[in-house]
Amino acid sequence: xxxxxxxxxxxxxxxxxxxxxxxxxxxxxxxxxxxxxxxxxxxxxxxxxxxxxxxxxxxxxxxxxxxxxxxxxxxxxxxxxxxxxxxxxxxxxxxxxxxxxxxxxxxxxxxxxxxxxxxxxxxxxxxxxxxxxxxxxxxxxxxxxxxxxxxxxxxxxxxxxxxxxxxxxxxxxxxxxxxxxxxxxxxxxxxxxxxxxxxxxxxxxxxxxxxxxxxxxxxxxxxxxxxxxxxxxxxxxxxxxxxxxxxxxxxxxxxxxxxxxxxxxxxxxxxxxxxxxxxxxxxxxxxxxxxxxx
Amino acid sequence: xxxxxxxxxxxxxxxxxxxxxxxxxxxxxxxxxxxxxxxxxxxxxxxxxxxxxxxxxxxxxxxxxxxxxxxxxxxxxxxxxxxxxxxxxxxxxxxxxxxxxxxxxxxxxxxxxxxxxxxxxxxxxxxxxxxxxxxxxxxxxxxxxxxxxxxxxxxxxxxxxxxxxxxxxxxxxxxxxxxxxxxxxxxxxxxxxxxxxxxxxxxxxxxxxxxxxxxxxxxxxxxxxxxxxxxxxxxxxxxxxxxxxxx
Ligand SMILES: Nc1ncnc2c1ncn2[C@@H]1O[C@H](COP(=O)(O)OP(=O)(O)O)[C@@H](O)[C@H]1O
Ligand SMILES: [Mg+2]
Numbered sequence: 169x170x171x172x173x174x175x176x177x178x179x180x181x182x183x184x185x186x187x188x189x190x191x192x193x194x195x196x197x198x199x200x201x202x203x204x205x206x207x208x209x210x211x212x213x214x215x216x217x218x219x220x221x222x223x224x225x226x227x228x229x230x231x232x233x234x235x236x237x238x239x240x241x242x243x244x245x246x247x248x249x250x251x252x253x254x255x256x257x258x259x260x261x262x263x264x265x266x267x268x269x270x271x272x273x274x275x276x277x278x279x280x281x282x283x284x285x286x287x288x289x290x291x292x293x294x295x296x297x298x299x300x301x302x303x304x305x306x307x308x309x310x311x312x313x314x315x316x317x318x319x320x321x322x323x324x325x326x327x328x329x330x331x332x333x334x335x336x337x338x339x340x341x342x343x344x345x346x347x348x349x350x351x352x353x354x355x356x357x358x359x360x361x362x363x364x365x366x367x368x369x370x371x372x373x374x375x376x377x378x379x380x381x382x383x384x385x386x387x388x389x390x391x392x393x394x395x396x397x398x399x400x401x402x403x404x405x406x407x408x409x410x411x412x413x414x415x416x417x418x419x420x421x422x423x424x425x426x427x428x429x430x431x432x433x434x435x436x437x438x439x440x441x442x443x444x445x446x447x448x449x450x451x452x453x454x455x456x457x458x459x460x461x462x
Numbered sequence: 463x464x465x466x467x468x469x470x471x472x473x474x475x476x477x478x479x480x481x482x483x484x485x486x487x488x489x490x491x492x493x494x495x496x497x498x499x500x501x502x503x504x505x506x507x508x509x510x511x512x513x514x515x516x517x518x519x520x521x522x523x524x525x526x527x528x529x530x531x532x533x534x535x536x537x538x539x540x541x542x543x544x545x546x547x548x549x550x551x552x553x554x555x556x557x558x559x560x561x562x563x564x565x566x567x568x569x570x571x572x573x574x575x576x577x578x579x580x581x582x583x584x585x586x587x588x589x590x591x592x593x594x595x596x597x598x599x600x601x602x603x604x605x606x607x608x609x610x611x612x613x614x615x616x617x618x619x620x621x622x623x624x625x626x627x628x629x630x631x632x633x634x635x636x637x638x639x640x641x642x643x644x645x646x647x648x649x650x651x652x653x654x655x656x657x658x659x660x661x662x663x664x665x666x667x668x669x670x671x672x673x674x675x676x677x678x679x680x681x682x683x684x685x686x687x688x689x690x691x692x693x694x695x696x697x698x699x700x701x702x703x704x705x706x707x708x709x
Binding site: 336 | 510511512531532533536537541542544548550551552553557560561562564565609613
């Protein structure tokens with residue numbers, strides 16, 4: 169029972185990070201119908217700049233903002249200098265996919281040059297020292313910070329998308345660029361903002377991930393990307409509430425498979441289950457969610 | 463208010479409309495009729511900045527709009543109710559109206575105009591929290607018109623608002639268009655339903671294969687042989703076939 173409760177806490181902390189990362193990927197997919205494979209690299213860069221900020225002595229919440237801003241900036245640059253020129257040139261959607269993969273490799277290379285290939289750790293923060301013991305369950309203050317930060321980010325995201333003029337504009341572009349133009353939306357700006365938001369979510373997720381495992385490396389984006397894509401598919405492509413649920417689900421699944429089976433099967437079990445789910449429900453576990461709210 | 467001077471426009475390098483001259487005076491309701499594929503939609507899209515004119519000039523209140531971006535055209539007071547309505551299916555009715563006011567900043571005025579739209583279309587008020595995709599064709603047309611009105615246009619462009627709607631709904635939509643016009647909004651109405659369009663417009667243009675084939679005050683145009691034979695007869699036929707198609 170204690171092991172179970174402990175795994176719930178661990179699963180929620182990692183799952184909340186997956187959810188934050190995946191809603192960014194899902195947003196890009198929903199608006200532009202592309203999968204940006206560089207999102208994983210944005211996550212890694214977020215963790216790296218966050219680490220530099222932490223070494224500089226900035227408090228954790230501020231490093232989170234720095235990481236988010238770094239990721240967002242990269243998102244904007246990737247749209248401005250890569251995706252948009254490709255679209256303008258009439259490139260097929262696959263071209264964007266391949267180009268984003270190339271960008272990811274490039275960023276990993278740059279990170280290796282700047283930050284080195286060694287795995288690095290965050291400076292000891294006071295938060296990792298605070299541990300509550302409730303029954304037999306250990307809860308780190310850091311875990312609570314991560315879950316809280318992830319939830320705040322998701323609520324902020326939901327608020328922007330659902331309740332603001334900017335959010336309506338982004339959703340309109342997702343529906344149809346022509347309709348967006350008809351109502352006076354500057355589609356190019358709305359797209360840039362979309363890339364900023366998605367990149368910022370990736371950067372923030374990178375920092376949270378680095379802090380949770382206390383590991384930052386130029387290669388951390390790769391496995392994160394696979395997880396982000398898994399969550400996207402699990403939640404139903406383009407379905408944001410589905411991505412949130414899928415993120416938490418994957419986090420819990422992973423943690424439980426480590427606790428009860430073996431850490432060697434952590435990824436295999438997660439993906440095996442996803443394969444099963446897709447066989448049974450190819451549109452994703454949470455598809456139909458949005459329609460049902462009507 | 464709106465002047466099209468020798469406008470040629472189309473897709474890629476192929477012109478769909480050639481050397482079009484259209485004039486819509488302030489406060490008027492002008493209609494543009496023509497068969498399927500004549501270039502009516504292209505004309506409206508060119509005015510809205512979604513399709514670029516190859517040559518010629520588009521002026522609104524004397525200001526050249528020919529190369530202006532679509533969003534500036536909306537900001538300049540020209541709104542389009544597009545063919546096929548194009549309401550945002552995955553958004554609520556209310557959000558569809560709010561996105562119509564995207565170019566405006568004044569919150570209280572927007573709220574006022576929203577109330578005005580709901581007064582005009584009580585059905586939309588009843589269904590304001592529903593997804594636009596769940597509305598009937600007539601309700602979606604009302605929503606598309608409401609969305610355009612939320613930008614407070616000086617000039618309203620309507621592309622086949624009667625398409626696919628039952629006759630009593632068409633009547634309602636046309637009454638609404640007349641009312642909007644009476645309240646001071648200038649209107650350019652595109653229709654295949656020539657009979658209906660000519661009955662509410664003051665002036666009409668007939669588009670054939672991308673060129674203006676006839677024009678004149680509607681009472682006059684209605685009685686010319688070309689229009690009577692080609693459009694009013696056929697308009698009836700189209701109406702009855704589309705009704706048959708709708709079952
Ligand atoms: N997106 C497009 N690309 C290429 N050609 C088009 C496009 N839309 C319309 N056309 C062509 O332009 C001509 C005029 O079409 P349109 O303006 O839609 O006519 P209407 O609205 O009067 O039915 C037609 O020959 C049509 O095939
Ligand atoms: Mg048309």
